[in-house]
Structure formats: C-alpha cells, structure tokens
Amino acid sequence: MSEPSRPDMLQDGIAAAEGAPADPTARGFAFAGTLDELEARGHLVLRGRHRPVLVIHDRGRVFALDARCPHMGFPLDRGTIEDGILTCHWHHARFDLASGCTFDLWADDVPVCPVEVDARGVWVKPAFEDADPAGRWQRRLDDGMAHDLGLVIAKSIHGLLAAGAPPRDVLRRAALFGVRNRDGWSSGLSILTALGNLLPWLGEEETYLALFHGVRRVARDCDGEAPRRERAPLASAPDLATLKRWLRRWSAVRHRDGAERTLLTAIARGAPAPALADLLLAAETDRPFAGGGHSLDFIDKAFECLDLIGWAHAAEVLPSVVGEMVTARGAQESTAWRQPVDLVRLLDETFAGRPDLFARRGEGPWRGRAALGRALLADDPEAILRSLADAILAGAAPSDLGAALAYAAALRVARFGTANEHSDWETAHHAFTYCNAVHQALKRMGDGFDPEAGYPEPVRAVFHGAIAVYLARYLNVPPAPLPGEEGESMDDLPADAAEIRDALLDAFDRQRQVDAAGRLVARYLVLGHPADALIATLARALLREDAGFHAYQMLEAGVRQYGEWGDAPEGRHVLIGVARYLAAHAPTARAIHQTADIARRLMRGGRLHEEIDAE
Ligand code: FES
Numbered sequence: 001m002s003e004p005s006r007p008d009m010l011q012d013g014i015a016a017a018e019g020a021p022a023d024p025t026a027r028g029f030a031f032a033g034t035l036d037e038l039e040a041r042g043h044l045v046l047r048g049r050h051r052p053v054l055v056i057h058d059r060g061r062v063f064a065l066d067a068r069c070p071h072m073g074f075p076l077d078r079g080t081i082e083d084g085i086l087t088c089h090w091h092h093a094r095f096d097l098a099s100g101c102t103f104d105l106w107a108d109d110v111p112v113c114p115v116e117v118d119a120r121g122v123w124v125k126p127a128f129e130d131a132d133p134a135g136r137w138q139r140r141l142d143d144g145m146a147h148d149l150g151l152v153i154a155k156s157i158h159g160l161l162a163a164g165a166p167p168r169d170v171l172r173r174a175a176l177f178g179v180r181n182r183d184g185w186s187s188g189l190s191i192l193t194a195l196g197n198l199l200p201w202l203g204e205e206e207t208y209l210a211l212f213h214g215v216r217r218v219a220r221d222c223d224g225e226a227p228r229r230e231r232a233p234l235a236s237a238p239d240l241a242t243l244k245r246w247l248r249r250w251s252a253v254r255h256r257d258g259a260e261r262t263l264l265t266a267i268a269r270g271a272p273a274p275a276l277a278d279l280l281l282a283a284e285t286d287r288p289f290a291g292g293g294h295s296l297d298f299i300d301k302a303f304e305c306l307d308l309i310g311w312a313h314a315a316e317v318l319p320s321v322v323g324e325m326v327t328a329r330g331a332q333e334s335t336a337w338r339q340p341v342d343l344v345r346l347l348d349e350t351f352a353g354r355p356d357l358f359a360r361r362g363e364g365p366w367r368g369r370a371a372l373g374r375a376l377l378a379d380d381p382e383a384i385l386r387s388l389a390d391a392i393l394a395g396a397a398p399s400d401l402g403a404a405l406a407y408a409a410a411l412r413v414a415r416f417g418t419a420n421e422h423s424d425w426e427t428a429h430h431a432f433t434y435c436n437a438v439h440q441a442l443k444r445m446g447d448g449f450d451p452e453a454g455y456p457e458p459v460r461a462v463f464h465g466a467i468a469v470y471l472a473r474y475l476n477v478p479p480a481p482l483p484g485e486e487g488e489s490m491d492d493l494p495a496d497a498a499e500i501r502d503a504l505l506d507a508f509d510r511q512r513q514v515d516a517a518g519r520l521v522a523r524y525l526v527l528g529h530p531a532d533a534l535i536a537t538l539a540r541a542l543l544r545e546d547a548g549f550h551a552y553q554m555l556e557a558g559v560r561q562y563g564e565w566g567d568a569p570e571g572r573h574v575l576i577g578v579a580r581y582l583a584a585h586a587p588t589a590r591a592i593h594q595t596a597d598i599a600r601r602l603m604r605g606g607r608l609h610e611e612i613d614a615e
Pocket of ligand 1: 070073074088
C-alpha cells in the first residue's frame with residue numbers, strides 16, 4: 001500500500017500507512033490529493049464543509065494545519081516554509097510546522113489536525129476540536145496577560161465565554177494576576193472591578209467587551225512591573241483595637257511593611273469585612289482626601305473586588321492598597337486646602353470640638369438626604385460642616401451622610417458649565433468618585449457604630465468629601481441648567497424609548513454633545529422608560545470608546561448612585577451627569593473596540609481579509 005521509500009520519513013502529524021486502517025473515510029478523513037501532487041506544489045488547501053485545511057509537504061514530511069493564520073485570520077497558504085518553520089505572509093508570525101506552536105506570542109498557535117498518507121495519497125481529518133477548550137483559553141489568557149497581548153486576551157475571553165466559563169471566573173483570574181504581578185493596586189484593577197460591578201446590566205456582547213477592557217488594562221498595568229513582594233502576618237493575634245492603632249501608626253510614618261503585616265494579621269485572625277474596612281479607613285482618613293481621593297477609592301474598590309471574586313482572596317487583594325495608602329499625600333499639604341481659608345484647621349476643629357457628636361445622634365428615621373445634598377453645595381465651608389453635624393444630631397446615619405455627599409458631588413457634574421476648561425471635568429469626576437467610594441465604604445461598615453467608642457474615624461471621609469465638593473464650586477459658575485429645569489420643554493426630542501437610546505448613541509458619535517446627551521437621558525427617565533436599558537446603552541457607549549480610567553469610574557459610580565436614589569429627581573440628576581461626562585469624552589479612535597471586534601470575528605470563523613477587502 002505504501003510507497004516503500006517514504007514511510008520512515010513520515011512522522012509528526014502523519015501516520016505511517018502501514019499501521020493505518022484501510023478506509024480513512026470511515027474514520028472521518030478526507031482525501032487531500034496525491035503525494036506526488038503535494039510534493040510538486042509544496043502545499044495545497046483542502047476545502048469543504050469544514051474550515052479550510054492547509055496541507056504542507058516539507059522535506060519528506062506532511063503536515064496539516066488550519067489554513068487561517070491565528071493572528072488575524074489571513075490565509076496561511078501565502079506563507080513561506082524554511083527549516084520546518086512556516087512564516088505568515090502578512091505580519092510574519094512564525095510557526096513550528098509540526099506542532100503549530102508559534103514563536104511569536106502575539107499571533108497565537110495555529111491548530112493542527114491529523115494527516116495520513118497511503119498509496120492513494122494524502123488524507124486529512126479536518127477536526128480541530130479541543131478536548132478542553134476552557135483550559136486552553138485559560139492558558140492563553142494567562143499568556144496574553146503576561147505579555148500584554150491585546151488580541152490574545154480578547155480571543156481568550158471570547159473563547160472562555162463561548163466554552164461556558166462564568167464571567168466572574170475571568171474577573172477572578174485577571175484580578176489575581178493583577179495583584180500578583182505588580183507591587184500594588186492599579187487603575188486597571190479599579191477598572192476591572194468597576195466593570196465587574198456593571199455586569200448585571202450588560203448583555204452578552206457588552207459582557208465580552210467589559211471583560212476585555214478590564215483585563216487588558218490590568219495586563220497593561222503589570223507589563224514591565226516587578227511582581228508583588230509577599231509579607232506575612234504576625235505570629236501573634238492582637239485584638240482589633242490594637243491592630244487598628246498600629247495600622248494608623250505605621251501609616252502615619254509611611255511604614256509600608258509594618259502596615260501590611262498589621263493588616264495581614266487582622267485578615268489572618270478572621271476579621272470580618274466591616275472591621276477590615278474600619279481598620280483601613282481609619283488609617284486612610286488620618287490624611288484628608290489623600291492622593292486626590294484615589295487612595296480611598298482604591299481601598300473601596302479592593303473591597304468590591306473581593307465581593308466579586310470571593311473573600312478567600314482577601315490576603316492577596318487587600319494588602320495591595322497599603323502602598324498607596326501610606327505614601328499618598330494628604331490635602332493638608334495642598335495650598336488649596338490651606339488658603340485663603342485653612343480648611344484643614346476647620347476640619348480639625350470640627351472633629352475635636354464634637355467628639356461626642358455620634359453619642360448625641362438623634363433617633364432615626366432621618367429623611368433629609370436630598371436636602372442635605374443640596375446644602376453641601378453652599379458657598380461657606382463652615383456652613384457645610386455645620387450642616388453635616390446638624391444632620392447627625394437630627395438622626396442621620398453614616399450611610400445617609402454618604403448618600404447626601406455623593407448626590408452633592410453628582411450635582412457638580414450634572415451642572416458642570418461647559419465654559420470651564422475641558423480638564424476641569426476631572427476635578428468634578430474626582431470629587432464624585434471619591435464621594436461615591438465614601439458612601440459605599442460606609443454602607444459596608446454598617447450604621448451600628450458604638451457611640452461609646454467615640455467619633456467613628458471613617459466618617460471623617462464625609463467631611464473631607466464635602467470640602468472637596470466645596471472646592472470644586474467654581475465648576476458650576478454659572479451652573480448649567482438641568483434639563484427640563486425652569487419649564488424647558490424637551491418635546492423636540494423623541495418619546496419612544498428605543499429612539500431616545502439610539503439618539504443618545506448618535507450623540508456620543510459626535511463631539512460637543514454634552515448638553516444633548518444630558519437632555520436625552522432626562523427625557524428618557526422623565527417619560528418613565530426602564531432605567532436598566534438606559535444603563536446598558538450608556539455602558540455600550542463607554543465600551544466602544546478608548547475610555548480613560550475616569551470614564552469607567554464615572555459610569556459605575558453613577559449607576560451605583562442611581563441605584564441608591566432610583567427613579568426620583570436625584571437619580572435622574574446622577575445619570576444626567578454621567579451622560580454629560582461621557583459625552584464630553586467621546587468619540588475616541590475606538591481602537592480597543594476594533595481589537596475586540598477582530599477577535600470576535602476570528603473566533604466566529606470570519607474571513608477577515610475578505611471582509612476587509614469588501615468594505
Ligand atoms: S501574521 Fe498572519 S495574519 Fe498576521
């Protein structure tokens with residue numbers, strides 16, 4: 001049956017004819033051509049109902065590979081073969097012919113399939129099924145993150161979701177990669193967490209995009225970074241009050257190792273999440289508005305990350321925020337907080353002058369959140385701090401203060417005057433995301449502070465946030481009117497829910513549509529259309545852009561706060577602010593979306609080169 005001179009040369013990807021059963025077709029093989037023909041031409045492409053297979057003859061050996069380059073799906077039959085290596089014609093990725101493994105990690109491995117030769121010729125079984133697709137894509141995701149390869153990451157996420165992996169598994173893998181491969185928390189981890197929080201509002205397509213945006217940013221943040229250095233908990237088990245005291249001490253003197261070991265000890269002794277939040281926020285708020293608000297926001301996001309990926313990972317995730325916490329500069333070092341009014345001294349006097357404030361807190365329920373939020377926009381810092389103290393005396397719980405604070409900050413965004421410089425949007429953003437983080441952290445801790453234990457230190461964050469909102473008051477001079485305010489008609493806008501959402505996406509396609517986007521959101525919500533679909537549309541708008549760190553934070557904080565207020569004027573104001581911020585930062589080049597789209601089309605078997613040619 002076999003040609004006498006050849007079987008000993010047929011190895012790797014080819015079964016010698018001698019041992020092969022007589023009827024290859026019964027085993028799923030298809031006839032590709034005669035060996036002489038293949039030898040003469042060097043390669044041939046086998047087409048059929050299966051994906052095209054590239055069959056190659058190289059120095060007496062026969063190989064069968066997927067005919068599409070795994071990089072971007074271009075045809076591999078234009079490639080060059082030399083010394084057992086196939087080089088793709090298009091971007092010159094190189095592959096080991098025998099295994100399909102690539103030498104260029106950005107291109108991914110090319111799948112190979114069984115091939116046999118007998119006296120009739122070459123037989124190929126065009127089957128590329130993977131026995132463990134989820135395992136394969138997990139490994140590729142790890143490769144993609146390790147080498148910061150966007151297309152590989154996108155394909156891996158697509159492959160994992162297609163293989164049935166829960167999105168949270170992808171989040172967990174990326175989050176743990178992020179805390180292990182960088183010596184500290186990163187903005188990418190915040191983005192990953194923010195988008196993870198938004199998953200309940202996202203459809204299949206947006207879930208894929210959200211994971212890609214988040215994982216890609218984590219990988220980028222780790223690229224070239226030194227991995228995390230491990231610290232161990234103390235061998236003793238001091239009580240939480242002692243650990244809290246120690247953490248504040250180490251933070252004050254910027255002693256990172258001491259602070260991390262103290263925190264790890266609290267985790268090791270099984271401190272619950274509210275107690276850990278109390279520990280970290282007490283130390284964090286010893287410096288007001290540290291790191292421009294990012295430091296506290298990182299702490300809150302680390303907690304939220306654990307909510308998503310599981311608290312079993314607390315000892316890996318939480319210490320990642322300590323480095324930033326102990327090094328961040330507090331606002332006491334900022335001129336703006338010192339002159340013309342010494343706001344830090346004002347804060348110190350407030351805390352020192354009312355150590356029993358919570359002991360004298362009124363009986364609930366207290367229902368003044370919205371009114372307090374508006375009072376926090378006053379032009380007098382003393383009046384602002386007094387409003388907070390009065391609210392506590394009237395019965396406001398810490399979470400009430402947090403909600404009112406976040407609403408005040410959201411109004412700064414919703415009323416942002418477009419006469420400001422574009423960069424001023426980030427001042428409004430910082431205040432809002434900080435205040436939202438304060439609110440979320442206080443909710444996590446619960447409102448059951450022991451009044452006998454004195455003033456709860458984390459509540460200082462509300463006062464700090466109120467001052468940050470006060471300092472951003474110039475952003476609302478003059479204040480942009482809220483849509484529909486002062487009798488403004490919005491009847492020029494569509495009334496149908498889908499039409500409004502389409503118009504919103506259209507607005508994000510053009511620059512300078514800040515007010516148009518705000519009006520569309522207001523119109524949609526005032527008409528009573530479902531907020532979930534609107535949130536999904538805002539997420540879609542964000543995920544098609546090359547969004548900056550702040551845009552992800554803004555959307556997620558806005559959705560959180562909308563959830564707090566619901567379909568009330570305050571909730572609408574929050575989402576108006578979000579839409580206005582997103583519109584101010586769109587459109588972009590949308591390169592991230594393009595990579596995600598290429599990966600999706602490749603994974604679905606698209607013939608990318610032909611589609612591009614046809615466009
Ligand atoms: S290297 Fe083959 S398509 Fe890019």
